[in-house]
Structure formats: structure tokens, C-alpha cells
Amino acid sequence: MLDRWSTTHLASVLLFSLGSSIVTPFFGIYVAKTLGYGIEFAALLITLKVVGQRAMSVIGGVLTDVSGAKRTAICGVAMRCTAFAVLLLPPEKALLIASALLNGFGSAIYHPALRKLMFSRCHASSSLLSRVVSLRNASLNLGAAVGPLLGVWMVENNFHIAFQIIVLIYLANLLLLIIVRDASCKAGGWGALASWKHLFTPGFWKILALQFGFFWLYSHFELLIPIFLDGQLGKLHVTLAFLTNTVVVVLVQTLASRKVSLVPTWTGFLGFAGFFATFGFLSRWHDARDDIAILSISSVVLGMLCFSIGEIIFGNRLDYLISMQITPNLTATAFGIAALVGGLSLSAANAVNVKIFEAFGAPAVWSVNLAMTTAFLLICLISRR
Numbered sequence: 001m002l003d004r005w006s007t008t009h010l011a012s013v014l015l016f017s018l019g020s021s022i023v024t025p026f027f028g029i030y031v032a033k034t035l036g037y038g039i040e041f042a043a044l045l046i047t048l049k050v051v052g053q054r055a056m057s058v059i060g061g062v063l064t065d066v067s068g069a070k071r072t073a074i075c076g077v078a079m080r081c082t083a084f085a086v087l088l089l090p091p092e093k094a095l096l097i098a099s100a101l102l103n104g105f106g107s108a109i110y111h112p113a114l115r116k117l118m119f120s121r122c123h124a125s126s127s128l129l130s131r132v133v134s135l136r137n138a139s140l141n142l143g144a145a146v147g148p149l150l151g152v153w154m155v156e157n158n159f160h161i162a163f164q165i166i167v168l169i170y171l172a173n174l175l176l177l178i179i180v181r182d183a184s185c186k187a188g189g190w191g192a193l194a195s196w197k198h199l200f201t202p203g204f205w206k207i208l209a210l211q212f213g214f215f216w217l218y219s220h221f222e223l224l225i226p227i228f229l230d231g232q233l234g235k236l237h238v239t240l241a242f243l244t245n246t247v248v249v250v251l252v253q254t255l256a257s258r259k260v261s262l263v264p265t266w267t268g269f270l271g272f273a274g275f276f277a278t279f280g281f282l283s284r285w286h287d288a289r290d291d292i293a294i295l296s297i298s299s300v301v302l303g304m305l306c307f308s309i310g311e312i313i314f315g316n317r318l319d320y321l322i323s324m325q326i327t328p329n330l331t332a333t334a335f336g337i338a339a340l341v342g343g344l345s346l347s348a349a350n351a352v353n354v355k356i357f358e359a360f361g362a363p364a365v366w367s368v369n370l371a372m373t374t375a376f377l378l379i380c381l382i383s384r385r
Contacts, residue, residue, distance in 0.1 A: 006132060008180045009118045014139040015173040016077065016110060019084070019166045020103070021147025022154060030159050035091050045100040052104025054343030060109030061336025065329060069116040072332075074177050076110025079103075081170035087163045111339070112332040119323040120331060126262070126324065133319045134260050137312075138253035145246040199334060203325050207318060208341050210265065213376060214314040215342040217272045217369065219349035221245075221307070228283065228362045233296055240297065241304045248308035253316070260316045266380035268317065269373055271310030276370035278303035283362040 023030070031042040064072040083102035086095050118136055122129035154162035229237045253260060282299050318338065326334040356365050 003121075005121070005180065006118060008176060009114060010135055010139045012073070012077075012173055012176055013114055013136055014143045015169055015176070016080065016114075017140045017143025018147045018150075019080065019143075019169040019173070020107075021144045022151040022166055023159070023162050024147070024151075026148075026151055026159075031096065034159060037093065037096075041093070041096075045096055048097060048100040049104040050343070052101050053107045054104075054340055056105050056108035057112065057339035057343070058333065058336040061112040061333035061339075063109060064113040064116055064332030064336075069113045069120075069332065070177065072109050073113035073117060074174065076106045076108075076113060077170055077174045077177060079106030080110070081167055081174060082106075084163050084166045084170065088160060088167070108336075108339075112335040115319065115323075115335050116328075116332040119319070120328050122323070126320075129323055130259065130262055130316070130320055133316050133323070134253040134256070137315055137319070138250055141246065141249045141253070145250065199326070199330060199337065201325075204322075204334065207321050207325070208338060210314070210321075211318055211338045211341050212345040214268070214318065215345035216349040217373060218311060218314075219346045219353065220369075221311075223350055224353055224357060224362075224365060225279075225307075227357075228279070228365075229300065232283070232362070233300070237296070237300050241300050244301050244304040245308045245311075248305055249312055252308075252312050260312055262320075263313050263317065264380075265313070265317060266377055268310045268313035269377035269380060271306045271308075271313060273370060273373045273377055274306030275303050275310065276366045276373060278306060280363060280366035280370060283366055 028039070028042040028046065031037050031045060032039045060072065060076070079102050083099045083106060086099040086102070089095055115136070118132055119129060122132050151162060154165065225241060226238045229241055278299055282296065282303065319335075322334050322338060323331060353365050353369070356368060
């Protein structure tokens with residue numbers, strides 16, 4: 001059984017994810033078309049948000065270890081709440097830029113703090129830690145799945161209604177964290193950083209290498225998967241792909257939460273290899289005839305099932321390894337560094353894969369990444385680590 005603090009933190013993660021996800025898929029449309037600022041300015045805002053989130057992640061981790069996880073998490077929620085409250089004002093460009101930066105900064109300091117609040121109390125029990133890690137990720141993904149469904153209805157009526165509801169969601173999250181007291185993660189002061197040598201051990205560097213590899217493979221989720229499926233099979237298959245991912249991730253992390261973090265790393269590479277092989281098949285063959293359309297649908301479901309398995313295993317495994325191997329005084333800083341490495345990997349992967357896609361097409365992208373994943377899989381099997 002989870003204690004009331006863990007349950008509170010799971011609810012906080014759900015609300016934090018839900019709030020931003022309501023308008024995330026539609027925000028570019030709002031800025032470019034509704035406000036008339038164009039695609040370039042919309043892209044600039046999204047970039048500022050992502051860069052702010054990744055660049056500040058290490059600072060967010062250090063603040064958590066020095067100032068206390070609870071206090072830092074509250075500041076993160078307050079910044080997100082302010083970011084959406086700003087959008088209720090007349091939509092001038094300067095205010096939109098400020099909102100984007102606050103949005104990214106809030107996420108950067110919230111997530112390391114919440115991870116520390118949730119995982120530090122489970123440090124002594126590997127099975128409990130595995131369960132809490134999985135449930136945390138399930139809450140995050142559930143909010144990300146439900147948010148756009150609510151957003152479709154809200155933005156059809158008025159974007160301002162969506163922004164008002166999001167502000168209320170973050171205010172509720174803020175009250176939840178303030179009211180429920182938790183003294184398990186006290187501020188460590190600057191002395192918490194005295195054990196910084198733990199961040200330069202071979203074990204932590206290996207974790208960062210896995211993080212880099214994971215985000216390289218995961219980078220396809222928001223960019224090339226929808227572009228490829230929409231161009232070759234249509235928007236229905238894009239919807240099917242994301243629906244499959246959401247269902248698999250939430251179900252597995254909820255029903256098998258005690259075991260998923262203990263699954264060996266090589267199985268994650270095996271999942272991604274299955275995804276690249278399946279989509280490689282799709283990219284070389286497709287037919288719109290009704291009598292065989294079921295094959296393309298089955299291939300999308302199978303491919304995304306494999307992708308989701310890789311995502312689940314790596315996402316949970318990395319959180320588990322950081323929590324177990326890094327001293328509790330520095331876990332938030334370690335999570336912040338890992339987030340920065342993941343962001344750098346995702347940016348590099350997108351740049352490289354887009355070049356391959358534009359020059360040689362989708363088959364080349366899936367083939368190159370399949371070869372990389374197979375190499376990583378063989379290394380893991382040989383090393384057995």
C-alpha cells in the first residue's frame with residue numbers, strides 16, 4: 001500500500017501533466033492562426049519552452065537538493081500557473097515569450113523535485129521503488145493522454161476558457177502540495193553538494209549513456225512517426241499509433257508496476273528493434289486497398305506496441321537506477337543532468353534523422369536506426385550489465 005504522501009505526489013504529477021497537455025497539441029495553431037503571428041513565431045515559442053526546460057533542468061535539480069524538494073516543487077507549479085495566467089492577458093508577443101519561458105522553467109524545477117519527493121522514501125526497498133517509479137510514469141502519461149481529449153472540446157469553444165481551466169488545475173495542484181505536509185525530504189543546504197563525486201562514477205556515466213541512447217530512439221515519437229504515417233497512410237493511422245502507445249503505457253505501468261523497473265536493459269533495445277523493423281516494412285510496402293488495409297493497421301499497432309515496450313522499460317529503468325545508485329543528497333541533481341543529456345540527444349537525433357529522411361526517405365531512417373539499435377542490443381547481451 002502507498003502512503004498518503006506518495007498518493008498525493010502521484011495526484012500532483014497527474015495534475016501537472018494534465019494541465020499543460022490540454023493545449024500543447026493546439027498551441028501552435030493558436031499562435032500561428034488564431035492570433036495571426038505565423039508559424040515561425042509559434043515555432044520560436046515552442047523552442048524557447050523546450051530549451052528553457054532542458055537548460056534549467058540541472059539548476060532545478062541543484063535547487064531541489066539545496067533548498068528542499070517540497071519547496072522547489074511548489075515553486076515549479078507556481079511558475080507553470082503563472083505561465084498560463086499570463087496567457088489570459090492581451091496576447092502581445094513579449095507576454096507570449098515570457099509565458100513560454102515560465103512554462104519551461106516550471107517544468108525544469110518541478111520534475112526533479114517530485115522525483116526526489118517520491119523516490120527518496122523508497123530508497124531502501126527495490127520493489128517499492130520499482131512500483132512508485134512505474135506509477136509516477138503512468139500518472140504522467142495518463143495526464144498527457146487525457147489532456148488533449150479535453151482540449152479538443154475546450155479550444156473549439158474558446159482558447160481563453162482552456163487557459164482559465166488550466167490555471168485552476170495548477171492552483172489545485174499548488175494547494176495540494178501546500179496542504180499535505182511532508183517532512184521526508186528536508187533541505188540539504190549547500191552541504192548536500194559535498195558528495196558531488198558520486199556524479200563522476202562509471203556507474204552514473206553508464207546511466208547517462210543509456211539516457212542518451214533512449215532519447216535518440218524515442219525522438220521519433222513526436223516528429224518522424226506522425227510525419228511518416230500521415231504522409232504514407234493518413235491521419236487515422238497517426239491517431240491509431242498514439243492511441244496504441246497511450247493504452248499500452250498506462251496499462252503496463254499500472255498493472256505491472258512492481259516488475260517493470262527490474263526488467264533488464266537489453267529488452268528495451270529489443271522493443272525498439274521490433275519497432276524499427278516493423279516500420280521499415282511499412283515504409284517499403286503499403287496498399288490502400290480495403291482487402292489488405294488490415295495489414296497496415298496491424299503493422300502500426302505492432303510497431304507502436306514494440307515502441308511502447310522500449311519506452312516503458314527505459315523510462316522506468318533509468319529512474320530506478322538513478323534512485324538506487326546515487327546518494328539521496330544528490331538524486332535531484334542527477335535527474336536534472338539526465339534530463340539535460342536527454343534533451344541534447346533528442347535535438348541531435350532530430351537533426352540527423354531529418355537529414356536522412358529528406359535525402360533518402362523513411363526506409364533509410366528506419367534501417368539506420370535498426371542497425372544502431374541492434375548493435376546496442378548485442379553489446380548489452382555480451383556485457384550482461
